[in-house]
Structures are given as C-alpha cells and as structure tokens.
Amino acid sequence: MKHRIPIPTIKRFPSYIRLIKQYKENGLTSVSATTLANDLRLNPIQVRKDLAFSGIEGKPKVGFCIDELLVALIEALGWNNSSDAILIGAGNLGSALVGYKGFENYGLSIVAAFDKKEEIVGKTIGKLTVKPLTELEEYVLLNGISIAILTVPANQAQTCAQLLVKCGIQAIWSFAPKDLTLPENIAVQRTDLATQFAVLSAKLRSNILKDDVKADMDLW
Amino acid sequence: MKHRIPIPTIKRFPSYIRLIKQYKENGLTSVSATTLANDLRLNPIQVRKDLAFSGIEGKPKVGFCIDELLVALIEALGWNNSSDAILIGAGNLGSALVGYKGFENYGLSIVAAFDKKEEIVGKTIGKLTVKPLTELEEYVLLNGISIAILTVPANQAQTCAQLLVKCGIQAIWSFAPKDLTLPENIAVQRTDLATQFAVLSAKLRSNILKDDVKADMDLW
DNA sequence: TAGATTGTTAATCGATTAACAATC
DNA sequence: TAGATTGTTAATCGATTAACAATC
Incomplete structure (x- = not known):
C-alpha cells in the first residue's frame, strides 16, 4: 500500500464506504470504479486513483472485490478497531x-x-x-x-x-x-x-450571479 | 473587487472575521496581514492574497483598516443581509x-x-x-x-x-x-x-506513524 | 476475440509559496 | 531616511484530469 494518503482522498473514502456497503446489501460482490464514479458524480480516473490507496487491485472488465475493498478502506481510516x-x-x-x-x-x-x-x-x-x-x-x-x-x-x-x-x-x-x-x-x-455556512453562502451567491448573467444573456 | 473567490479562501474568511472582531474589541483600528497570519498560523502571503479578494487596499507599514475590512469580508460572504x-x-x-x-x-x-x-x-x-x-x-x-x-x-x-x-x-x-x-x-x-472524523482519524494515524518513526530513529 | 476496465505515465489546473519592486 | 508592509509577478507544489498500454 502506498502511503501518505492525500486529505482530499481521505475525505472521499467515507462516501465510497457507504456506497459499497449498499451495493453489498443489494447482493453485489464486485464493483467498478466507473460505477462508483457515476453514482457519486466523480471523475472515474479520480476514483481509480483513490482506490489505489486502499492497496486493493481491481480486475479489468470486472472491477474490485467488494469485501476486500470495504475492509481495506475501513482499515485505511483506522475505523476497524473502535x-x-x-x-x-x-x-x-x-x-x-x-x-x-x-x-x-x-x-x-x-x-x-x-x-x-x-x-x-x-x-x-x-x-x-x-x-x-x-x-x-x-x-x-x-x-x-x-x-x-x-x-x-x-x-x-x-x-x-x-x-x-x-x-x-x-x-x-x-x-x-x-x-x-x-x-x-x-x-x-x-x-x-x-x-461550512460560508461555503454554502458563497455557492448560493455565485449561483445567483450565474443566473443573473444567464438572465442578462437571455435578453439578447 | 476580483471575482470568483476560491473556496479555500472563502473557508478562511470566517477566521479572519472572528479575529478582526477581537482586535476591534481591543481597540485597534488597523491590522496587518502579518499579524493575522501569525495569530492564525498561516502564511502571510496567503493572508494578503486572501484579503485582496475583499477589495480593500492596505497601507504599507500600517496594514488594513479594521472597519473597512470587516464590512468587506462580511459582504463577500453575503452575511450582511440576514x-x-x-x-x-x-x-x-x-x-x-x-x-x-x-x-x-x-x-x-x-x-x-x-x-x-x-x-x-x-x-x-x-x-x-x-x-x-x-x-x-x-x-x-x-x-x-x-x-x-x-x-x-x-x-x-x-x-x-x-x-x-x-x-x-x-x-x-x-x-x-x-x-x-x-x-x-x-x-x-x-x-x-x-x-470530518475520517480526516481526524487520518491525522491521528499519521501522527502516530511519525512518532513511531521518530522512536525508531531515537534507537540509533 | 472485442471491449470494458484497470493502472501508469504525462499534461493540466489551481492554490500556495517565493521573490521583489513600490510605498507609506 | 530606514524598514516594515503592501501588491504583483514568477516558481513551486499537489491534486485533478487526460492519454494510453495492459489485461481479463
């Protein structure tokens, strides 16, 4: 396993874990980075890079073994021993x-x-x-x-x-x-x-600005 | 005022606002980016760049006018109108x-x-x-x-x-x-x-690893 | 086999940091 | 004036995205 996992990657790990748990409940045994990326609206390359930090290898055309991946991600966060x-x-x-x-x-x-x-x-x-x-x-x-x-x-x-x-x-x-x-x-x-609220405020503002620009453009 | 304030900058704004409010309570009327940086353990250049997004100009040797800066930062977040x-x-x-x-x-x-x-x-x-x-x-x-x-x-x-x-x-x-x-x-x-907890876990882990490495090195 | 998916190497992008001239 | 601090331009750094060969 590579070390020094980047913080942005760490932040995405819980989302992967939650989603993979769901897949598992639905009876799946493997999952591709592409699927994860689609469901989370992330770039598939990014997901693949992230998953590489788990140390688990995927199989072309198949994806990653759900059980292995789950254990590895949880371990990477230290969430295995409570x-x-x-x-x-x-x-x-x-x-x-x-x-x-x-x-x-x-x-x-x-x-x-x-x-x-x-x-x-x-x-x-x-x-x-x-x-x-x-x-x-x-x-x-x-x-x-x-x-x-x-x-x-x-x-x-x-x-x-x-x-x-x-x-x-x-x-x-x-x-x-x-x-x-x-x-x-x-x-x-x-x-x-x-x-947290500052970020939301900023997003809301820039969305409003965008809408305004769009509204202005619609006038043309 | 420049536009499209980067998210990392937005995230630091509340810290600036809080600290500047404190300075104001202590009777100060101006503050330098250097002071802010010291108190928040940030890079002074970064603070200056951040403050530039407020649109307020500072004076060499003096710093920024606290009142102006406070208003501008709060406005940038849209926190002025509740x-x-x-x-x-x-x-x-x-x-x-x-x-x-x-x-x-x-x-x-x-x-x-x-x-x-x-x-x-x-x-x-x-x-x-x-x-x-x-x-x-x-x-x-x-x-x-x-x-x-x-x-x-x-x-x-x-x-x-x-x-x-x-x-x-x-x-x-x-x-x-x-x-x-x-x-x-x-x-x-x-x-x-x-x-949030994932990040804390990761930091704790890497600190422990660092300490272990240090402990190993101390053996030499 | 054909094609989807992997993993890796290279290119891009954005934020941080460094260097430095301008100025009060 | 001297020196601290500003603002800007350039360099560095790290993460994201792109390109592509390897493989099941």
Missing part, C-alpha cells in the same frame, strides 16, 4: 453528538461527557452521566483515552484544548467556532459551522 | 442547531422547523413549534425561503432534498451522512460527520 472518545461541553450540540447513533459505523464511541457548569454535571444524556471537569485528567489517564470531542463555547475552547493536551489527549475534534493553537503533534480537526 | 432558513428533521441534531445562538453572527436565522414524525410535530424547540412536512411547500412559497438545513436520517435525505428543490429552495445545508444528487443550480453544502 476507539473511545470523551466529550467536553454537554450543551445542546454536545448532547446531540452523544445521542448520535451513527458514530459506531466509524468505530467511534463516546464513553464519557464532561462539563464545567454545576447545573449540567450529574445530568443524564443518553447512557452517560455528565461528569465534572475536575475528574477529566484521572479519567483520561485511567482509561487511556486519546480522542476528545470539544463542544464548549468559543471563549473556552483554547483553555479547554490545552487542558486536554495536558491530560494526554492526542486528537481533538473541535466544534467550537475558534481557531486553536496547539502543539504540532496533536491532531486537530475543526468542524466549524461558520466555515 | 437570510431566513428552514430546518427539516427536528431530531437530536436538528434541535441542537435550532438552539444554536451563533448563527446570528452569520446572518442566518432558522425561522421554522419541520418533521415527518407525528410524535415530533407540535413539539417546541427553542422559539419554534415543529410543523408537519405537509406544510413545507406553502411555507417556503409564502415566506420566500431559499435556504434549508437538512437534518434527517440518511435514508430520507435524497427524497427530502428533492422535495425541497421542488418547493423552490435554492441552497441546502445537509448534515445527513449521504451524498445527494441534485440539479446543478442548487447550492449544496454537506457537513458530514463521517468525513
């Missing part, structure tokens, strides 16, 4: 994520939730009882947790993240609308609603 | 989004929530009462809504999205773990937790 994560900040969004069923598909399991606020500590969300932040360090150490999900307000995000790093957390998935400054060896993924 | 959005799927995540305070900063306001399930319709989340999906079309038409937030289960996402398009929605922000196939003139933004 990992435990803790969540910090049990507000609206935090609670929603704790309750989200889909994570098990990615080998992610939220095993504890923490919050600073007294009125939230002790509350039950899903199967978890919210713990006070004071118990964070001990919990992380005792349970060998390496992934944290950060759903605290923006103004607490940096402090919280530093606390997590101090406790030995290696990967932080932050939903706070804030850019974090952390040591390089910490994996950080920001899921920022502002950024 | 837009009303509806939300489809008032489950865990949907409810959390309805309750999310931050959207007003982006000129986004969720004005109605819809759901198919009888047991959810009529429930109150935040200031909204969940409406039945049957009222969707009328509401969209009557209120001239162009943006929809989609928080339904994956298996309903495609059908739902098509319904939205039929009602005249022009932009869909989908949180469903599903790739949607929609007409080209519809702006779609997928905020897919699977994709």
Whole structure:
C-alpha cells in the first residue's frame, strides 16, 4: 500500500464506504470504479486513483472485490478497531453528538461527557452521566483515552484544548467556532459551522450571479 | 473587487472575521496581514492574497483598516443581509442547531422547523413549534425561503432534498451522512460527520506513524 | 476475440509559496 | 531616511484530469 494518503482522498473514502456497503446489501460482490464514479458524480480516473490507496487491485472488465475493498478502506481510516472518545461541553450540540447513533459505523464511541457548569454535571444524556471537569485528567489517564470531542463555547475552547493536551489527549475534534493553537503533534480537526455556512453562502451567491448573467444573456 | 473567490479562501474568511472582531474589541483600528497570519498560523502571503479578494487596499507599514475590512469580508460572504432558513428533521441534531445562538453572527436565522414524525410535530424547540412536512411547500412559497438545513436520517435525505428543490429552495445545508444528487443550480453544502472524523482519524494515524518513526530513529 | 476496465505515465489546473519592486 | 508592509509577478507544489498500454 502506498502511503501518505492525500486529505482530499481521505475525505472521499467515507462516501465510497457507504456506497459499497449498499451495493453489498443489494447482493453485489464486485464493483467498478466507473460505477462508483457515476453514482457519486466523480471523475472515474479520480476514483481509480483513490482506490489505489486502499492497496486493493481491481480486475479489468470486472472491477474490485467488494469485501476486500470495504475492509481495506475501513482499515485505511483506522475505523476497524473502535476507539473511545470523551466529550467536553454537554450543551445542546454536545448532547446531540452523544445521542448520535451513527458514530459506531466509524468505530467511534463516546464513553464519557464532561462539563464545567454545576447545573449540567450529574445530568443524564443518553447512557452517560455528565461528569465534572475536575475528574477529566484521572479519567483520561485511567482509561487511556486519546480522542476528545470539544463542544464548549468559543471563549473556552483554547483553555479547554490545552487542558486536554495536558491530560494526554492526542486528537481533538473541535466544534467550537475558534481557531486553536496547539502543539504540532496533536491532531486537530475543526468542524466549524461558520466555515461550512460560508461555503454554502458563497455557492448560493455565485449561483445567483450565474443566473443573473444567464438572465442578462437571455435578453439578447 | 476580483471575482470568483476560491473556496479555500472563502473557508478562511470566517477566521479572519472572528479575529478582526477581537482586535476591534481591543481597540485597534488597523491590522496587518502579518499579524493575522501569525495569530492564525498561516502564511502571510496567503493572508494578503486572501484579503485582496475583499477589495480593500492596505497601507504599507500600517496594514488594513479594521472597519473597512470587516464590512468587506462580511459582504463577500453575503452575511450582511440576514437570510431566513428552514430546518427539516427536528431530531437530536436538528434541535441542537435550532438552539444554536451563533448563527446570528452569520446572518442566518432558522425561522421554522419541520418533521415527518407525528410524535415530533407540535413539539417546541427553542422559539419554534415543529410543523408537519405537509406544510413545507406553502411555507417556503409564502415566506420566500431559499435556504434549508437538512437534518434527517440518511435514508430520507435524497427524497427530502428533492422535495425541497421542488418547493423552490435554492441552497441546502445537509448534515445527513449521504451524498445527494441534485440539479446543478442548487447550492449544496454537506457537513458530514463521517468525513470530518475520517480526516481526524487520518491525522491521528499519521501522527502516530511519525512518532513511531521518530522512536525508531531515537534507537540509533 | 472485442471491449470494458484497470493502472501508469504525462499534461493540466489551481492554490500556495517565493521573490521583489513600490510605498507609506 | 530606514524598514516594515503592501501588491504583483514568477516558481513551486499537489491534486485533478487526460492519454494510453495492459489485461481479463
């Protein structure tokens, strides 16, 4: 298997996995890059290149063995061995994520939730009882947790993240609308609603512009 | 102002906006690209190029006028005139989004929530009462809504999205773990937790690999 | 066999980074 | 003035797309 899989490729892997699972449910045993590309509206060459990173070889005229491919893609993401994560900040969004069923598909399991606020500590969300932040360090150490999900307000995000790093957390998935400054060896993924919405806004705008141009042209 | 702002640039705009707002609160009136770059850990040349898309000119040795820059960046994203959005799927995540305070900063306001399930319709989340999906079309038409937030289960996402398009929605922000196939003139933004987590997983993995290599090298 | 599909090598495209003159 | 910072033009880098031989 080639190494250093490009991030854009990584981002397409979940889509491949989902689609291939569907094919499998429909009783198929192999799939071609062309089919995947058609269904996902991607360039077939791109799909072939992406799949090459799985290390699986396809057969001309047939495609790829679905079972092999599925295993390889899931392994490439590290989703085969499930990992435990803790969540910090049990507000609206935090609670929603704790309750989200889909994570098990990615080998992610939220095993504890923490919050600073007294009125939230002790509350039950899903199967978890919210713990006070004071118990964070001990919990992380005792349970060998390496992934944290950060759903605290923006103004607490940096402090919280530093606390997590101090406790030995290696990967932080932050939903706070804030850019974090952390040591390089910490994996950080920001899921920022502002950024996401910015892209949607821009697309909407440019579509409107395009339509306007078209409307103008129609006048001619 | 140059046009067709690249997506990577668009994605950095919210970070600039947030940071510049902070500077402003601290009483500053101008800011240099270099400062922004330092605080965000970005390349200063990149920041300068990005800011050029705002149409604002800076002054050598001084930087950019904070007020001008803020307005221009917000306008570039279309966040100046606030837009009303509806939300489809008032489950865990949907409810959390309805309750999310931050959207007003982006000129986004969720004005109605819809759901198919009888047991959810009529429930109150935040200031909204969940409406039945049957009222969707009328509401969209009557209120001239162009943006929809989609928080339904994956298996309903495609059908739902098509319904939205039929009602005249022009932009869909989908949180469903599903790739949607929609007409080209519809702006779609997928905020897919699977994709986000895939990237985090990959970063974590490569960090571990790096550490392992380093550990191996330390043996020499 | 014929033709679809693979994998690889080369060309293109777009974003990032570098170099540097202009200027406050 | 000196030096920091701007804006622009050129070089680099990485991902996407194209071209094409290999193969089932």
